[in-house]
Amino acid sequence: MPDPLTPPQNALRIVVAEDAALLREGLVRILERAGHEVVAAVADAHALLTYAGNCHPDLVITDIRMPPTHTDEGLRAAAAIRAAQPDIAIMLLSAYVADAYVGELLDSTPGGGIGYLLKDRVGHVRDFLDSIDRVAAGGTVVDAEVVRQLVRLRRADGPLAGLTEREREVLALMAEGHTNHGIAGKLFVSEAAVRKHIGNIFAKLPLDPHSDRRVSAVLTYLRGSPSA
Amino acid sequence: MSDAWTAVRGHPARFLASAWPWRSLAYLTSTVPVGLAWLIVLLVVVSVGAATVVLIAGLLVLAGVPVLVHLAAAGERRRLRLIYPGRPARQPPAPRDPAHRRAFWPRRRASWPEAGVTVLLTTVFWIADAVLLILLTVPVLLLVAPLLVRSGTIDIAGWRVDTAGEAWAVAPAGLVTLVLLMYAATALACGQAALVRHLLDPPEAQLAEAVQQLRRSRTGLVDAFETERRRIERDLHDGVQQRLVALTMTLGSAELDLPAGPGLDLVREAHQQAEQALADLRTTIRGIHPRVLTDHGLAAAVHEIAGRSSVPVHLQLAVDGRLPPTVEAAAYFFVSENLTNVARHARARSAQVHAWIEDHTLIVSVVDDGVGGADPRAGTGLAGLHARLDALDGELDITSPTGGPTQVRMTCPIH
Numbered sequence A: 001m002p003d004p005l006t007p008p009q010n011a012l013r014i015v016v017a018e019d020a021a022l023l024r025e026g027l028v029r030i031l032e033r034a035g036h037e038v039v040a041a042v043a044d045a046h047a048l049l050t051y052a053g054n055c056h057p058d059l060v061i062t063d064i065r066m067p068p069t070h071t072d073e074g075l076r077a078a079a080a081i082r083a084a085q086p087d088i089a090i091m092l093l094s095a096y097v098a099d100a101y102v103g104e105l106l107d108s109t110p111g112g113g114i115g116y117l118l119k120d121r122v123g124h125v126r127d128f129l130d131s132i133d134r135v136a137a138g139g140t141v142v143d144a145e146v147v148r149q150l151v152r153l154r155r156a157d158g159p160l161a162g163l164t165e166r167e168r169e170v171l172a173l174m175a176e177g178h179t180n181h182g183i184a185g186k187l188f189v190s191e192a193a194v195r196k197h198i199g200n201i202f203a204k205l206p207l208d209p210h211s212d213r214r215v216s217a218v219l220t221y222l223r224g225s226p227s228a
Numbered sequence B: 001m002s003d004a005w006t007a008v009r010g011h012p013a014r015f016l017a018s019a020w021p022w023r024s025l026a027y028l029t030s031t032v033p034v035g036l037a038w039l040i041v042l043l044v045v046v047s048v049g050a051a052t053v054v055l056i057a058g059l060l061v062l063a064g065v066p067v068l069v070h071l072a073a074a075g076e077r078r079r080l081r082l083i084y085p086g087r088p089a090r091q092p093p094a095p096r097d098p099a100h101r102r103a104f105w106p107r108r109r110a111s112w113p114e115a116g117v118t119v120l121l122t123t124v125f126w127i128a129d130a131v132l133l134i135l136l137t138v139p140v141l142l143l144v145a146p147l148l149v150r151s152g153t154i155d156i157a158g159w160r161v162d163t164a165g166e167a168w169a170v171a172p173a174g175l176v177t178l179v180l181l182m183y184a185a186t187a188l189a190c191g192q193a194a195l196v197r198h199l200l201d202p203p204e205a206q207l208a209e210a211v212q213q214l215r216r217s218r219t220g221l222v223d224a225f226e227t228e229r230r231r232i233e234r235d236l237h238d239g240v241q242q243r244l245v246a247l248t249m250t251l252g253s254a255e256l257d258l259p260a261g262p263g264l265d266l267v268r269e270a271h272q273q274a275e276q277a278l279a280d281l282r283t284t285i286r287g288i289h290p291r292v293l294t295d296h297g298l299a300a301a302v303h304e305i306a307g308r309s310s311v312p313v314h315l316q317l318a319v320d321g322r323l324p325p326t327v328e329a330a331a332y333f334f335v336s337e338n339l340t341n342v343a344r345h346a347r348a349r350s351a352q353v354h355a356w357i358e359d360h361t362l363i364v365s366v367v368d369d370g371v372g373g374a375d376p377r378a379g380t381g382l383a384g385l386h387a388r389l390d391a392l393d394g395e396l397d398i399t400s401p402t403g404g405p406t407q408v409r410m411t412c413p414i415h
Helices: A021-033 A045-055 A073-084 A099-107 A119-123 A125-136 A144-154 A165-175 A180-187 A191-204 A213-223 B004-009 B012-017 B020-051 B056-063 B065-082 B098-102 B112-151 B164-200 B203-257 B262-288 B291-308 B325-346 B380-391
Strands: A013-017 A037-042 A059-063 A089-094 A114-118 A140-142 B154-156 B159-161 B313-317 B351-358 B361-368 B395-399 B406-413
Touching: A013 A021, A013 A045, A021 A037, A021 A059, A021 A119, A021 A125, A021 B203, A037 A045, A045 A059, A045 A073, A059 A073, A059 A125, A073 A089, A089 A119, A089 A125, A114 A119, A114 A125, A114 A144, A119 A125, A119 B203, A119 B262, A125 A140, A125 B203, A144 A165, A144 B291, A165 A180, A165 A191, A180 A191, A191 A213, B004 B012, B004 B020, B004 B164, B012 B020, B012 B164, B020 B056, B020 B065, B020 B112, B020 B164, B056 B065, B065 B112, B065 B164, B112 B154, B112 B164, B159 B164, B203 B262, B203 B291, B203 B325, B203 B380, B291 B313, B291 B325, B291 B351, B325 B351, B325 B361, B325 B380, B325 B406, B380 B395, B380 B406
Parallel strands: A013 A037, A013 A059, A059 A089, A089 A114, A114 A140, B313 B351
Antiparallel strands: B154 B159, B351 B361, B361 B406, B395 B406
16 A cells, blocks of 8 residues: 555645535645645635636545535535536545435536545545545545445345345445455455456346446446435 | 513513504403493393382393393403404303203303403493593693694693693603503503403313413424424534544544554554544434434435344335424434334344325334334333324324234324
């Protein structure tokens, strides 16, 4: 794992939006220590849109819930940014799992990378910085806890019903943004076994043949809410 | 518009701008002719009756007096609505024995309290009210003195005003007196109306009113309770929780800085402890009033509970838009408590949560395929839910035969 304290090869230009001052300052500190450039740190969605438009950052990190209504300002701002400047990567932070967000989040793809993490995750600084790099590189990162809750909700019905327990685990790790190598390490199996599971998943899920099957599988997995 | 007496004790500007002084004046003004009229009618009837009492006709005439008294009291009951607008116009039909209901002339016999009201009306009330109304002309004259003085000298309560300067000087005094008399008029009207109401209302009606009052205050308490919980949740969320997250961020940064060794181990331990504290706090907040419920309503919050449940949960939620906060909270805790019970006791493979709205009533049911035999009296959780729903006029019922399945269902009207 690269040492996050030495400036990374790809120092990112980042706009941070978070209404709680303590967290905003903490985020800026972590990002700057990791060698990224925080071009703006703002407290509401309006300012976020302004700075994202003017500074054209590589990445936007935003709290979903911000003033004035404290519901999903950050998410709507992210969708607006995605529409105007699709190449800006977006990392959404949330205090709790609200699975309605996941669908909206994924509807805003394609474009640059996208991530959805619970705020607690920021304390795991190394993992958090790692997630940011993955999102900036165009990847999709969904919080492990969010994924866990979605799996529980979707186990019973929907397109995932036909998958085995192990296949679901593999799919969940794919959704978290892990590579085959990473999944093999997490599950203590060979990469060949992971490839076999993924092959089975692709065969069982009704995937769009014209798009990247890996992305499509993850989307099927995350979207297929029985109640949505 | 709550009631006149509360308004009198409230802010003077608000009182004077309200309808209460005018309603009180209307009450007092109408008392004078009504009282006088009944006095004359009763005097005539009684004296005619007394004069002819030696003949049988006199007795018949006198027998009409109770009917008149009853009618006078019925009129007073109607006039009470000027001071108590929420009252029904008629006496509520009290359950009586069937003999009375079949009677052609249902109930025309006066009661003693009605006689008391009639005596007060025909003697003290109208005289007192007339005096007050006469007094009211003084401030009115003072106020219009600048107009009147143009056409000559005027005399107000022995006070001679003959120049325009004097007239303008007394006008403010008129205003002050007018305000004071408005207060006096409202107080007098309130006093009379309270006395009449006390005499006329049967005990059942007073009870019914007290029950209504209690019901209102109970709903108010539930609202206040829920508001307070949301405030506590907000304080915890915006205060302690933010600080703890910031602390874990600082500790996480420190971990990256420190060389391997006992120092790093201690910081890692501190980090874990801070995360544990954060997790505990989050559990506490969820038990008080979950943020996702405040922000996104029942459906989103139930999704969140189902996602955390160790037993797979099927959801069918036909609840669009937002419901009153007290109802949302009751339904949320209903689902939360029952899914906890399912996971703990039912040995179920899966559970289902249904929620829908029918006739302005929210219905939520939680069904599991477990072993059944749940005891509704066991556990404080369900008892608390019962009390909560009770206060919202809702209901909770459990069917849990041995061997299952267990179904718990709540209904709660949406006002």
